[in-house]
Amino acid sequence: MKVEDLEGGGAPLLGEPLPIELANATYAVRGRLVDGLQTVEHVAAWFRDNRHRFAVPLTDEDLARTGERDLAEVRALRDAVRTLTGVAVRGGDAPREAVETINEQVRAAPRWRELSWNEAPRALPRAALNPLVTARAEIAQLAVDLFGGSAIADLRACHAPGCVLYFLKDHPRREWCSAGCGNRARAARHYERNRKTS
Template sequence: MHETATGTAAQTAFPPAPGAEQHPALDLANSALVLPGGHTLDLLASPADATQWLAARDLAPADAGLQEVCAGRLRTLRDQVTALLTSRIDSAPPPFAALDAVNDALTGAPAAAVLLWDETHGLHRAPSHPADRIVDHALAVLAADAADLLTGPDAERLAACGSAPCHRLLLRTHGRRQWCSVRCGDRARAARAYARRARPAPARTPDEAA
């Protein structure tokens, strides 16, 4: 049976895939996981999950209190970023809808740092992100990182985890085969060992049987 789990209690259950700590866009794509046994795990399933995910990456304050419409926008960008990264891995043309979504996110937040003053810092410049623009800013940062990843040298290292059913994305560090975690590597090796044991022995010829 296919079941879906929420991400509130599982934000730290899976270590980041190789490259995800350097590229938040890769981490975003990996926030929807497919687990063995037909289970899925969505780290952005609810507004609380989305707030926690963004706060852990310094993209929103922990008390941002996002609503479902904002969490939905984050999940939508995740789907489009995943589509772009996957098309790059497959050497396929990028979906135009995904390109539009990333470009919309890139231009959806003010780019200029405004002049501010407070007693602690005095006069200084900083991005202005009122409460209703927190998600705009977060989406712009994630979209910019996706664009940098897709057009930079790391694009050649993009790969998908080689341990089915996991489909997390990663940056290869060496070799042709790569897994997103020790857990997936152990599962892949165990599956190969089981397949070898279950493989029927080749039939003996009459000469060999004599």
């Protein structure tokens, strides 16, 4: 598998916190849900496209070793985060299975920093296990921090027509996951107003 040639599953990358970015790998196209992580290649491409955001570096060799187990684990983590985000946004009780899925993946990979001194000193993150497992554990840890911290109050579901994505409300006036959804929502309101007056 050549990592640079991988095509992703089309999941939008909006710059949300990693757990929400992963949850949004289930998205809608023309009102139909789409799974952006259907294959091993989709998973490797998603991590490739987000690798600059992880503490432990993910090399092309790490991503080329992505397998069926990684696919299953990433999809389970995505589904758990998506479920808990829905609970956080809409209210209700958190399913025990979703919480346990996140906790299992948090426990997966210890990491540390090592000192490197090539020209200048710097700390390099390292992990005992496969870097992809470490990256999943990092997303799970961020999910624990998100759902267990004050940012949970800022989680929102996008209310644009046909959108199923989540976002963290980082500005008082933000109401949509992206500018595109905001434009679609305004256009739909405009259309509805004009239709009623015609």
